[in-house]
Amino acid sequence: MAGVFVFSEDLALARQLLTPALELKASLGEPLVALTTSEAGAKELAALGADRAIWLKTEAAPEQLALALADLLGKEQASVVLVGGTLRGKHVASQVAARLDAAMATDAKTLKIADGKLEITRVLYAGLAVAEEVLVLPAVATVPARTFLPPSAVAQAGAVETVELAGDARVTITAVTATGNEGVDISAASMLVSIGRGFRKQDDVKLAADLAGAIKAELACTRGIAEDEHWLPIERYIGISGQTVKPELYLAVGLSGQVQHMVGCRESKLIVAVNNDERAPIFEAADYGIVGDLYQVLPLLTAALKN
Numbered sequence: 001m002a003g004v005f006v007f008s009e010d011l012a013l014a015r016q017l018l019t020p021a022l023e024l025k026a027s028l029g030e031p032l033v034a035l036t037t038s039e040a041g042a043k044e045l046a047a048l049g050a051d052r053a054i055w056l057k058t059e060a061a062p063e064q065l066a067l068a069l070a071d072l073l074g075k076e077q078a079s080v081v082l083v084g085g086t087l088r089g090k091h092v093a094s095q096v097a098a099r100l101d102a103a104m105a106t107d108a109k110t111l112k113i114a115d116g117k118l119e120i121t122r123v124l125y126a127g128l129a130v131a132e133e134v135l136v137l138p139a140v141a142t143v144p145a146r147t148f149l150p151p152s153a154v155a156q157a158g159a160v161e162t163v164e165l166a167g168d169a170r171v172t173i174t175a176v177t178a179t180g181n182e183g184v185d186i187s188a189a190s191m192l193v194s195i196g197r198g199f200r201k202q203d204d205v206k207l208a209a210d211l212a213g214a215i216k217a218e219l220a221c222t223r224g225i226a227e228d229e230h231w232l233p234i235e236r237y238i239g240i241s242g243q244t245v246k247p248e249l250y251l252a253v254g255l256s257g258q259v260q261h262m263v264g265c266r267e268s269k270l271i272v273a274v275n276n277d278e279r280a281p282i283f284e285a286a287d288y289g290i291v292g293d294l295y296q297v298l299p300l301l302t303a304a305l306k307n
């Protein structure tokens with residue numbers, strides 16, 4: 001077997017995958033190969049330490065590439081394949097692993113080679129437990145966004161190659177329709193004002209929007225605010241079934257801090273909570289807390305921050 005491979009349709013995530021892949025490359029003594037769907041992406045990944053970066057030249061959507069990718073990886077005799085843990089990435093990874101008859105794990109947080117096997121850890125039960133899994137090679141693992149920082153550029157960039165890949169001929173995409181979302185990538189925001197059911201009605205969300213505007217933050221929320229009330233779009237809700245974020249500041253207002261929510265934001269650098277119940281679980285996770293009525297606290301905070 002030869003080669004540690006990385007693939008993500010999201011270039012930012014592909015860069016991050018190179019960091020654990022470089023460690024695995026060093027342990028296995030095998031080349032690091034990056035697979036990507038853009039020529040510019042391939043050049044960038046080659047400059048960040050991939051020995052080879054392969055531009056998969058194709059019109060097909062990532063999930064349609066899975067079978068062709070598996071053939072390519074089979075021919076290359078990949079030892080380890082790291083796939084960006086997006087919904088699309090997980091779809092691709094599972095098909096590739098099945099086709100290669102490879103061991104597979106999702107949401108790997110740490111990865112290392114020990115005794116010729118891939119050892120990973122992954123978080124379970126909304127953060128209540130960490131599982132350690134040992135995968136025989138060849139192995140496929142998905143890695144969530146922002147688990148690793150991208151590596152620095154290397155002095156000598158790797159080689160860039162082009163491979164034309166056909167999509168799955170059995171599947172024809174007949175139409176692509178926008179979901180109507182706002183296109184905000186909440187996971188990229190450095191500051192978030194996140195709201196919960198402590199807000200009594202939709203008009204009151206303006207209080208949080210004003211505060212967010214004052215500090216140039218994005219709005220986020222709990223599941224109920226997005227899925228039940230529809231006060232904010234679903235791509236703004238945080239948690240086990242929503243987005244995972246790691247901002248510099250997570251300002252949690254009128255939300256209780258249940259584990260299903262916190263699993264999506266607990267790696268934030270600074271958590272500040274505003275809640276009128278001093279026993280609310282959010283205060284256990286918060287670095288700073290204000291016990292008070294958000295209807296009084298938010299206008300004061302906004303005015304202070306504007307000044």
Ligand SMILES: Cc1cc2nc3c(=O)[nH]c(=O)nc-3n(C[C@H](O)[C@H](O)[C@H](O)COP(=O)(O)OP(=O)(O)OC[C@H]3O[C@@H](n4cnc5c(N)ncnc54)[C@H](O)[C@@H]3O)c2cc1C
Pocket residue numbers: 195196197198199221222223224225237238239240241242253254255256257258259260261274275276277280292293294295
């Ligand atoms: C399988 C499963 C998956 C789930 N996935 C997610 C998920 O991905 N994301 C998610 O968010 N949730 C998820 N949930 C729901 C989760 O368990 C909680 O129910 C939810 O996060 C609570 O939302 P909340 O904090 O907005 O509401 P509540 O828990 O009702 O909290 C409201 C808070 O506001 C405070 N408050 C009330 N009035 C005021 C006021 N005037 N001033 C200040 N504070 C006030 C209260 O003290 C309370 O702490 C999931 C649940 C399940 C079962």
